[in-house]
Amino acid sequence: MNTTVAPLLFADQYLQLSTTLASSLVSGLGEHYTPLVLDLNWTSLTLWNRDMAPHADANLYGSHPFYMVQEEDGFAHGAFLLNSNAIEVMLQPTPALTWVSTGGILDLYIFLGPDPQSVIRQYLQVIGYPMMPPYWSLGFHLCRWGYATSNATRMVAQRMHSANFPMDVQWNDLDYADKRRVFTFDPMRFGDLPEMVQEFHKEGMKYILILDPGISSTSPPGTYPPFEDGVKRDVFLKNATGHILIGKVWPGPTAFPDFTNPEARQWWEDCIRIFYSKVPVDGLWIDMNEPSSFVQGSVEGCPDNELEKPPYTPRVVGGQLNSGTICMSAQQKLSSHYNLHNLYGLTEAYATHSALMNIQGRRPFVLSRSSFPGIGRFSAVWTGDVRSDWEQLRFSIAAVLQFSLFGVPLVGADICGFEGNTTEELCVRWMQLGAFYPLMRNHNDKPNAPQEPYVFGQKAQAAMRSALNLRYSLLPFLYTLFHHAHTSADTVARPLFMEFPTDPNCLTLDQQFLWGSSLLISPVLEQGAVELSMYLPAGTWYHLHNGQPFHSNGQYFQLPAPLETINVHVRAGHIIPQQEPALTTAASRGNPFFLTVALSTSGRAWGDLFWDDGHGLRTFETRNYCYVTFTAGQSQIVSDPLNLSGALASLLLGGLRVFGVSSPPLYVVANGEKVSDFTYQADIKVLTVTSLALPMSKTFTVQWFP
Known part of the structure; x- marks a missing residue:
């Protein structure tokens, strides 16, 4: 590395390191909505996990402070800054790049290659090799926010198979939960959820549901054990004054488990075990785990201090580190949330993977939205709330390939798009591409036109069926x-x-x-x-x-x-x-x-x-x-x-x-x-x-x- 282009700056809450690059062919530094090879013309990439639908110039769900440079003649090298604080990377046409971190230490790994394959292998020797997925997880997954009852969910699976579409896994989004609280199911609309799951199992299918980390804090006393037990066992993040920090997510006011606390990991496993004894799910989908909150910081706001307002704030959506998430001064067992924010999804994935392994005694399946180096050891990842349009279809390839470089091979984008309405042609082409995502899931948002394969015309259905059969033949x-x-x-x-x-x-x-x-x-x-x-x-x-x-x-x-x-x-x-x-x-x-x-x-x-x-x-x-x-x-x-x-x-x-x-x-x-x-x-x-x-x-x- 040639660091003579700019001085090393090392101050409290501000670390800066620059280097010239061997070529302008740089990949990595995810998660962003970019081509596979990055634009070095004075662009800036911020690594700060954020609940943010993919679009240009935004920090998205994951942070991967790793890049690879393709040099001349097929040579390559890589660099990894092991740092979980907010990072901004400035790319310059020299070619050069500058790291700026808002804290932590400069723990820099250089991977000498000599070729791209070797660089990735060397990187994975540091962050860990990916887990072996269960075979069924390579089949087709179908999900929608808006399968409002267990009968509606059953019908989807039945219609798929009666139309001769291969499918392994039926999913439910938050529709199943009672008052949107995790570890519950709605007695009116999903009263027979346990029976439904057993029926799927009899047919050789699997079942997965969503599990958000936000735990409802306002249920009447004695009615919601996950929260009450969590309070007793002291597993939730605290605010600066030492009280439980309350944010706001789907169920309303919520507390957030601190997965850096071993007691919280045990409590999480106990919650999953109790729920699993009623509803024997095959995997868990951990969403909203940046962590996402609908109020900035907490329902009480955040203190006015140097963690909430550091001397330098990288370019993040919303302008502040606590935008769309919890207070930076929130206390976790290991450190402040300021230092641990980018690790929240990784620590939750580890806890969930380990819980499922202990409960099921077989290979776990976890799907996480938030990510950090090493998550491939525990979880699959998807690329979040993509839009139903042709540009997002094209960019999804780069996104999937980026995660490949980050040691997360089990990755895909929501086929046919999650937001907005797909067209028949777009959905056919997306199913054909999606048949070659390592993780193949069609997932759709509540207000949009349905996009299950069986809703389209016969010609489109034949094309989708053919893509699915091709994938299944290649498993x-x-x-x-x-x-x-x-x-x-x-x-x-x-x-x-x-x-x-x-x-x-x-x-x-x-x-x-x-x-x-x-x-x-x-x-x-x-x-x-x-x-x-x-x-x-x-x-x-x-x-x-x-x-x-x-x-x-x-x-x-x-x-x-x-x-x-x-x-x-x-x-x-x-x-x-x-x-x-x-x-x-x-x-x-x-x-x-x-x-x-x-x-x-x-x-x-x-x-x-x-x-x-x-x-x-x-x-x-x-x-x-x-x-x-x-x-x-x-x-x-x-x-x-x-x-x-x-x-x-x-x-x-x-x-x-x-x-x-x-x-x-x-x-x-x-x-x-x-x-x-x-x-x-x-x-x-x-x-x-x-x-x-x-x-x-x-x-x-x-x-x-x-």
């Missing part, structure tokens, strides 16, 4: 990518510059992205478009749908993209494990597998599959899993099961598609026996073999003979 591949993220800090949704760091066309590309190193997703992002200009890095790429080859020198291709199409390409040299889709992952996990084999010019390819029970704790660490590699070469494909628990025991390989088979095979042999069901398309050189029944848990060989 074994996606799950394997999550295994590599969890064990090796690989990225799941991946910017092209991570995989092709020396290709100048990839350095700023954020309208296309990869799954792992082998699947390229090129969504339609413009209204009315029926064709797409798509970049293919140098090499051979095959259309996933039909195996049509594209030989690229690193160039743009003009491809048809009618409404029912999302363009997905497989990179030559890779094998993608897939499975016949079904309406839930509980059903699809028992279906036959098939392989998509994309041969390189020399006729080779490689792929792998990680498989376990889909929900057990520490299955990798305890070797309770199966891992199979697939190798293609010399006109044959061989599997090699390397670690075998019982998870693959009854599962079969039903078929395979081989792209790039240069001459028509006369016959095909599987495990030494001739196969009668195979076809060859000479025009695009695709061999398809069906009606196989080879056990996945044993080595198999499939050969073709010209």
Whole structure:
């Protein structure tokens, strides 16, 4: 780092550090509504967690004081300022940047790379590798604020499945809660919530509801144990005078748990346990945890002191640090809220993850809105209250890729948008893109037009169904990518510059992205478009749908993209494990597998599959899993099961598609026996073999003979 551009300033509540940059290609410093590569032309980014719908020039829900610089020739380095105070980063065209923090210490990590993948791996060695998600959480999730009764909620799930849309998880927003108080359910509208959840479970589905941290403080005495028990156990944040700080959220006046206090974490677990004994939820959605408050500071205001009005306030929405949240002078066990504000969501995610693990005894699912480095160890994240419009659709890709760099692979945006009304075309295109968000959830706000897939016309429904089935067929591949993220800090949704760091066309590309190193997703992002200009890095790429080859020198291709199409390409040299889709992952996990084999010019390819029970704790660490590699070469494909628990025991390989088979095979042999069901398309050189029944848990060989 070259810090000669400006002096180091170190004063109480003001720390400033500047550095020149090796290039102007800088990514990171989230969470903001920006392209993947930041604009260095005298822009300022503030890191201060805030309940704020995504738009330009605003501090949003999360703070990630980490950036990566792409240097010349494919090299890269990164920097991480481990500091939870309010931070402003000034980007300058020199290129240079200046950190200004309102407190804490200068704890700076430099990651030397040498390439982008290594930078992220080094960063995750500091903040922690991401958790392994439960398999079902990779299915389709459906939510809406406004499913007003348990019967309305039931109907949604029924209509989804009777219209043949795959879906794993039904959600409820705050509608379920009695007087909007968490840890309760409304006896009139959701009186049979426990029965509804059991019905979902019988159908192989899961159920998640929202859990806000604000605890109602005005229920009549003796009627709301979470608050009374919390007061007894002294778990709430205090104001400067030592009384419980009262803010205002959905239920009215509320107290806020202090998750830095071990007693509060235990109280939180007890509250969840009592609720879970009535309503056996499968995961928890922790929202409003910046923390958000509808009054500035508290119902009594905030004191006039240097924490509420520091000598320097970064550019935050509302102009003051306590805008839209609680007083900075609020006391927590570890420190003042001034120092801990950006950590509130992370500490709540940790408490919720640990509570669910203890209560359910299986892999927890938590979704958090507020975030800070390290949250990927405990939680998924979504990008908040996005608007139903084409610009937000486009920007969602950069947002998802940013979180990938931040060690939060399980991330998505609300499909079709949360605020405002979607159109049919926008919703179809968003479902096609959303089928490739690592976390796929459609979520809508109360006043808006409905956007469940079944409300649209037949043509739109067919396009959405096709995108969902494609995603479900790819879940074994996606799950394997999550295994590599969890064990090796690989990225799941991946910017092209991570995989092709020396290709100048990839350095700023954020309208296309990869799954792992082998699947390229090129969504339609413009209204009315029926064709797409798509970049293919140098090499051979095959259309996933039909195996049509594209030989690229690193160039743009003009491809048809009618409404029912999302363009997905497989990179030559890779094998993608897939499975016949079904309406839930509980059903699809028992279906036959098939392989998509994309041969390189020399006729080779490689792929792998990680498989376990889909929900057990520490299955990798305890070797309770199966891992199979697939190798293609010399006109044959061989599997090699390397670690075998019982998870693959009854599962079969039903078929395979081989792209790039240069001459028509006369016959095909599987495990030494001739196969009668195979076809060859000479025009695009695709061999398809069906009606196989080879056990996945044993080595198999499939050969073709010209």
